Amino acid sequence: MTAGCGAQASTLGIMFVKQVSSLARFTPEKMGKSTVVQGGFLFAGLNSFEPGQEHAPHSHEGQDKLYLILEGSGMVQVGDRTERLSAGDAAFAPSGIVHSIRNPGPERLVVMAVLGPPPVK
């Protein structure tokens, strides 16, 4: 089986994930990243922010990103709009649209990011 056919997740047996937010990994120097699922057509990971940490503005051509806030709250920018989102809220950054996230604190922030297609490794 090869990359590009969804085989990674199948091969690794990662079909079910209990309490996704428990996969959060924090690092003191910058936003932490962890993988939830890696498919051939879809990738999901966690972005985990200590108070004060951010994911700087960036965009992806040919790739959409869905953010779902799992824990805490943060300032989410998509294009020219910024909103404070909390657990249970979502944001959508279509291909080519600048987006960023910042955790103003005081609590930790955990965000699930779903990307289609997956990032190129």
Next chain:
Amino acid sequence: MTAGCGAQASTLGIMFVKQVSSLARFTPEKMGKSTVVQGGFLFAGLNSFEPGQEHAPHSHEGQDKLYLILEGSGMVQVGDRTERLSAGDAAFAPSGIVHSIRNPGPERLVVMAVLGPPPVK
């Protein structure tokens, strides 16, 4: 702007969704469906189940699906495995792998399904 470039969501201004689960739509006869975001490369919707309702086993070639349980709990099948998942849990159905969901009750079940690439309308 045309389909296939993520323009729908941009055009419609659907960048932020407060409390995604509030978009759930239930119908007495079968699983209810609602759209969360529609992009050129990614689609997210809600599948909402009254007790006893199910999404029958099916698969998609060339498309991965991520399920995230938002409310309640249900029996989720992926391939030859079935697990009871609850709010905060996820399941991943890679391209070509049979999957289904059933709500044994007694509570309502709300599941976010993220598909990449989006379903063909």
